[in-house]
Amino acid sequence: MPRHRLTVLFLAIALAAGGAGSACKKKNPPVARPTPPPPDTDMTAGRPPAPPEPVTETPPVSVPPEPTISSADMGSLDDINKKGILQPVFFEFDSAEMSSDGQAVMAKNAETMKQYTTWVVSIEGHCDERGTAEYNLALGERRALSVRQYLVSLGIAAERLRTVSYGKEFPFDPGHGESSWSRNRRANFVVTAK
Amino acid sequence: MTNRSLLPAAVSLAAVAALTIASLAASPQQPAPAPSGQQSAEGSGRITSDSGGRPRLAVPDFLVAAPDAESKAIAATIGQVLWDDLNFEREFDMIPRDTYASIPVPASIDAVPFDRWRELGAQGLLLGTVRKTGTAVTVQVRLFNVAGQTAAFSKEYSGTAANPRTFAHTISDEIHKQQRSLTGVARTKLTFSSDRDGERMKGTVYDRRIKEIYIADYDGANPRRITVNKSLNINPAWSSDGKAIAYTSYRRANFPDIYVQRIYDGTPPESPAHGTDRIHNFLPAWSPDGTRLAFMSNRDGNAEIYVIDANGSNPRRITRHPGIDATPTWSPAGNQIAFTSDRSGSPQIYIVDADGLGQPQRITTDESWADRATWSPSPFNEIAYAARSGPGFDIKIYDVGSRGSRLLTHGEGSNESPAFSPTGRHLAFASTRLGNQQIFVVDREGNGLKQVTKEGNNFTPNWSR
Numbered sequence: 001m002p003r004h005r006l007t008v009l010f011l012a013i014a015l016a017a018g019g020a021g022s023a024c025k026k027k028n029p030p031v032a033r034p035t036p037p038p039p040d041t042d043m044t045a046g047r048p049p050a051p052p053e054p055v056t057e058t059p060p061v062s063v064p065p066e067p068t069i070s071s072a073d074m075g076s077l078d079d080i081n082k083k084g085i086l087q088p089v090f091f092e093f094d095s096a097e098m099s100s101d102g103q104a105v106m107a108k109n110a111e112t113m114k115q116y117t118t119w120v121v122s123i124e125g126h127c128d129e130r131g132t133a134e135y136n137l138a139l140g141e142r143r144a145l146s147v148r149q150y151l152v153s154l155g156i157a158a159e160r161l162r163t164v165s166y167g168k169e170f171p172f173d174p175g176h177g178e179s180s181w182s183r184n185r186r187a188n189f190v191v192t193a194k
Numbered sequence: 195m196t197n198r199s200l201l202p203a204a205v206s207l208a209a210v211a212a213l214t215i216a217s218l219a220a221s222p223q224q225p226a227p228a229p230s231g232q233q234s235a236e237g238s239g240r241i242t243s244d245s246g247g248r249p250r251l252a253v254p255d256f257l258v259a260a261p262d263a264e265s266k267a268i269a270a271t272i273g274q275v276l277w278d279d280l281n282f283e284r285e286f287d288m289i290p291r292d293t294y295a296s297i298p299v300p301a302s303i304d305a306v307p308f309d310r311w312r313e314l315g316a317q318g319l320l321l322g323t324v325r326k327t328g329t330a331v332t333v334q335v336r337l338f339n340v341a342g343q344t345a346a347f348s349k350e351y352s353g354t355a356a357n358p359r360t361f362a363h364t365i366s367d368e369i370h371k372q373q374r375s376l377t378g379v380a381r382t383k384l385t386f387s388s389d390r391d392g393e394r395m396k397g398t399v400y401d402r403r404i405k406e407i408y409i410a411d412y413d414g415a416n417p418r419r420i421t422v423n424k425s426l427n428i429n430p431a432w433s434s435d436g437k438a439i440a441y442t443s444y445r446r447a448n449f450p451d452i453y454v455q456r457i458y459d460g461t462p463p464e465s466p467a468h469g470t471d472r473i474h475n476f477l478p479a480w481s482p483d484g485t486r487l488a489f490m491s492n493r494d495g496n497a498e499i500y501v502i503d504a505n506g507s508n509p510r511r512i513t514r515h516p517g518i519d520a521t522p523t524w525s526p527a528g529n530q531i532a533f534t535s536d537r538s539g540s541p542q543i544y545i546v547d548a549d550g551l552g553q554p555q556r557i558t559t560d561e562s563w564a565d566r567a568t569w570s571p572s573p574f575n576e577i578a579y580a581a582r583s584g585p586g587f588d589i590k591i592y593d594v595g596s597r598g599s600r601l602l603t604h605g606e607g608s609n610e611s612p613a614f615s616p617t618g619r620h621l622a623f624a625s626t627r628l629g630n631q632q633i634f635v636v637d638r639e640g641n642g643l644k645q646v647t648k649e650g651n652n653f654t655p656n657w658s659r
Contacts, residue, residue: 081399132565132580132610135534135541137476138497138520169426170402
């Protein structure tokens with residue numbers, strides 16, 4: 001495999017010279033030697049010079065970077081969940097509609113889940129105390145299902161997403177004002193496998 | 195033991211001594227045994243009031259055959275609980291017990307100072323004797339017509355000293371039946387969800403207070419925990435035979451499913467709705483005949499109402515709407531289901547045929563939020579529900595005939611999750627009026643409010659049939 005070895009050698013030189021970026025540029029294949037300046041060519045009498053033989057090489061298809069942080073280095077599931085890497089999404093009263101802020105958070109969460117491809121995530125639907133306990137179980141379910149659907153639309157495999165509604169059973173903020181209620185109307189993310 | 199409505203006490207006691215007392219010791223999983231009546235009730239005639247109103251009734255502490263401390267305690271408990279039981283149904287005008295502390299205790303049940311009771315204005319006097327032999331207890335009861343000095347009701351009961359309150363409840367129910375042709379609820383029970391043990395959810399990084407299912411006597415006495423799974427357990431519902439409770443629990447792998455627990459069998463709970471980590475089931479409601487369960491499930495991707503047979507077979511989908519459909523309750527005949535739906539844009543109560551074939555009819559029109567419909571037993575044709583009122587909720591009662599609603603509570607705290615008593619004469623509900631959430635009972639007119647839980651927070655009551 002002499003040609004292979006040559007390629008590797010060439011790549012190593014190219015990397016050393018131009019950095020990793022140039023290795024990925026498909027449109028400018030390197031040439032073996034510089035083309036002679038035109039005046040010289042024009043002045044040459046007799047037979048025209050043989051055209052320079054381009055040496056090309058097909059670089060491998062670029063792939064997204066591997067996770068820079070392995071999930072294994074992040075400690076237990078509890079440690080991961082305590083860090084709150086996946087951010088909650090908040091809702092209006094009696095609503096499961098995602099705001100634009102919520103969609104931005106979801107996009108970030110989807111990126112994270114694409115990075116940690118082994119994670120299985122439980123989406124918890126929560127409600128504030130102002131609704132009835134019974135109906136809130138359905139509302140929390142609807143919030144969790146709507147978030148799940150949105151994550152699937154962003155390319156997260158449905159198998160990696162569980163839902164669970166807790167209604168108003170587990171408020172994050174025990175207070176009784178709008179600032180507490182707005183914190184309690186949420187979809188909360190819990191990593192259940194990594 | 196017949197024909198002795200007014201036999202001398204000595205003869206009564208001799209007869210009692212001859213009785214064979216069955217062993218009725220309760221295991222932790224068993225309900226306290228009910229005292230057994232050793233004879234059919236004797237005596238006759240209704241206690242009536244001169245004015246035609248409710249007859250005035252006094253219930254002093256019961257007498258004791260032997261003056262030991264335990265006998266006295268049993269006698270005092272029976273007297274007080276019996277007074278409370280009779281007061282609860284409001285069929286008698288119960289004379290406050292402290293107003294007759296000065297009336298001398300008679301030497302026997304047959305030496306009653308009727309003049310003193312007449313002075314007090316009592317038309318009826320309920321008196322009894324407690325005789326304790328080992329752990330066995332015999333209670334002799336007389337309801338006297340004070341004017342005629344005759345016994346309108348006379349009966350003897352035997353049981354154990356384990357739970358004297360059961361004697362009082364039994365006596366109350368039988369007096370209501372004999373005197374007022376009324377089925378009392380003194381021996382019914384409540385079930386509810388409670389965080390009173392202060393335990394936390396396992397397997398989570400969050401500090402989450404769990405709830406377990408409890409049962410208690412209808413007056414809140416003898417609370418007993420029936421689930422021990424350190425998870426979230428809510429929405430308990432008694433089966434019509436009183437032997438099983440269905441509830442929503444997150445006990446298995448932290449997803450909500452419906453469990454049916456035969457509380458006196460000690461067998462593991464069943465999950466007839468067959469939940470999985472994808473199929474979640476909530477809010478069970480038994481059909482009145484106990485053969486079916488209605489519930490909410492996400493199994494078709496949205497909260498809908500379903501019905502299954504009690505053994506888990508034959509699932510039927512009842513609602514079909516992209517909105518939320520939740521919180522079912524059955525009509526007394528079992529042919530209709532009322533439920534909550536937000537198909538109009540806010541949670542409202544609807545009625546649909548129990549086969550799910552007809553078009554649901556909306557019944558609440560003036561509410562911004564209505565939930566937890568609970569259909570009264572016959573003869574009342576009413577549906578109680580929680581309606582948003584200002585910052586919290588109040589209990590309202592909808593009359594199916596007139597289509598009108600009336601308020602049962604009036605803005606004291608937030609009031610949720612109404613449940614009818616088996617006779618429809620009372621309701622239990624959860625209220626924050628005293629701070630923590632507690633269970634209260636009240637009659638269907640809103641009178642006689644009584645707090646029945648005190649420990650921790652208590653939720654979603656349901657009344658045994």
